[in-house]
Each structure stands twice: as C-alpha cells, then as structure tokens.
Amino acid sequence: MAKKVRRLGRNIFLFVLFMALASLAAFYLSDYYYEPPFKHYNKFGIDLPTQYNIHGIDVSRHQNRISWDDVKAMKVNNIGISFAFMKATEGTDFVDEQLNNNMRNAKEVGITRGAYHFFTGSKSGKAQAIHFLEHVSLKKGDLPPVLDVEQANGASVTDVQQRVADWLSIIEKVYKVKPIIYSNVDFYKTYLAGRFDSYPLWVAHYFVKDKPRIDRNWVFWQHNENGLVNGIRSKVDFNVFNGDSTAFSQLLIQ
Known part of the structure; x- marks a missing residue:
C-alpha cells in the first residue's frame, strides 16, 4: 500500500512538473512567434532638422x-x-x-x-x-x-x-x-x-x-x-x- 501511495505521489509530481514546463514553453514560443500589431504613421510626428541627410x-x-x-x-x-x-x-x-x-x-x-x-x-x-x-x-x-x-x-x-x-x-x-x-x-x-x-x-x-x-x-x-x-x-x-x-x-x- 505504501509503495502504491509513493508511486501515485511521484506520478502526480511528474504530471504537475510536465504541465508547468509545457506551459512555460508555450509562453516563450508564443512570445517568440507572435507578431504584435504595429501602428503605421503618415509622418514621423516631429520637426526634423532637414539640413542633415542621415x-x-x-x-x-x-x-x-x-x-x-x-x-x-x-x-x-x-x-x-x-x-x-x-x-x-x-x-x-x-x-x-x-x-x-x-x-x-x-x-x-x-x-x-x-x-x-x-x-x-x-x-x-x-x-x-x-x-x-x-x-x-x-x-x-x-x-x-x-x-x-x-x-x-x-x-x-x-x-x-x-x-x-x-x-x-x-x-x-x-x-x-x-x-x-x-x-x-x-x-x-x-x-x-x-x-x-x-x-x-x-x-x-x-x-x-x-x-x-x-x-x-x-x-x-x-x-x-x-x-x-x-x-x-x-x-x-x-x-x-x-x-x-x-x-x-x-x-x-x-
């Protein structure tokens, strides 16, 4: 009985650990591949010193x-x-x-x-x-x-x-x-x-x-x-x- 309890406890721990690692991996992968929405502007929004070329x-x-x-x-x-x-x-x-x-x-x-x-x-x-x-x-x-x-x-x-x-x-x-x-x-x-x-x-x-x-x-x-x-x-x-x-x-x- 004690062995079954220990085995069950170990399996639960491994399952929880697996789910935690899977969630962490999903988070980083979604952050890496997700392209956030970017705004587009008609102008740079400021007065530029146009006497400079670069x-x-x-x-x-x-x-x-x-x-x-x-x-x-x-x-x-x-x-x-x-x-x-x-x-x-x-x-x-x-x-x-x-x-x-x-x-x-x-x-x-x-x-x-x-x-x-x-x-x-x-x-x-x-x-x-x-x-x-x-x-x-x-x-x-x-x-x-x-x-x-x-x-x-x-x-x-x-x-x-x-x-x-x-x-x-x-x-x-x-x-x-x-x-x-x-x-x-x-x-x-x-x-x-x-x-x-x-x-x-x-x-x-x-x-x-x-x-x-x-x-x-x-x-x-x-x-x-x-x-x-x-x-x-x-x-x-x-x-x-x-x-x-x-x-x-x-x-x-x-």
Whole structure:
C-alpha cells in the first residue's frame, strides 16, 4: 500500500512538473512567434532638422519588439531611418532583453546598427567594460561602441572621469576604434569636458533648432525623444549624423 501511495505521489509530481514546463514553453514560443500589431504613421510626428541627410533612432527594451522591416520601409519626404543604436548593457549586471533581436533584425534589413552601454558612475569602469564585451560583438560595418554617460550616481567628477577613461581604454583596445561618448549638453560640460574632447560625441539636446548648443565638435545629435516610426509601438528618440555618406562610412568599424 505504501509503495502504491509513493508511486501515485511521484506520478502526480511528474504530471504537475510536465504541465508547468509545457506551459512555460508555450509562453516563450508564443512570445517568440507572435507578431504584435504595429501602428503605421503618415509622418514621423516631429520637426526634423532637414539640413542633415542621415537620420536614425536609438531603442531599448522600452520599445518592446520592433518590426525592423517596417522601420526600414518608412519614408517621409525622402527621409528614412539609416541607422539605429541599441541599448546593450547597464552597470555590471544588466543586459537589455531586446538586444539580440534588435541587433540581428536591424542588420538583416540593412539598417546600420550600433550598441551602447549605460554607464553607472559609482561602479568600476573596467568591470562595466568587461560586462559590455561579454554581451556585445560588433562587426565590420557596425557603428563604433558607445558609452552613454549621463548620471554620476553620487560619484565625484574625478571618479567619473577615471571610470569613464577605464571603460574607453579597454573597449578601444578590443575594437581598435575610438568609442563614441553619448551625453547631454549640461552633463558633458560638468563632468567630461576637457578630458574627453578627442572622442566622437553623440550629444543629446532637445527643443533647439539647427544644431545642439555645445562648444565642441559632435558626430551625432539626439534632437527629439517623441518620434513615431512604423514598426515601433511607442515613441522613439531621433538622431542625425553630422556629415555626408562618405564621412558616415569612414566612422564605421573597418
């Protein structure tokens, strides 16, 4: 009798375990194959600085799954999306859940891709660089790696600069190209100006026309965070490249 009870209990446990695993598998498969409904727009929904020829976006998990075919196909007055930066990592342990989807699918449709690390000012720059390298593998034709520095997290100017320098040094040695620094105008002036002016700058400055108000050269300008793009269900950041197609090609990883 005791053996029958134990056998029955084991069978019930195995059945429950099987059903749990089956439910979990169904959930992930439905998430992978399900294509959510995407809105389509007649316009990008913002005023674009049309004096620049090369336009792009930057995305993260906040945009959820993206239909990159629709992103690539959208054209308004002959302006389309030519490049996209993807959030990759943050700090020393976070990885963006949409990184691999975005990197793979953007490349498949012919959008030039890049990846950025969101910097935590209170943590080791070396550890953050290693974390980025563990999860990102940029190739020839991709944009240089990007360090997004916009928060000090309580660290001093000196400490932020040293940790940033450590990250940049490690990444530059691996990719043989100067990484791009992303920051907003005020943070750059307070924490980074003077020491990192030789690095390509991707600057965030909203609600201004023509160009960002910063007294140094820049390569990308994030000019608006409220853009609308086919294939993306939420608002998205818009950027322009400060140069022509030749300069853009020369910037890419060779």
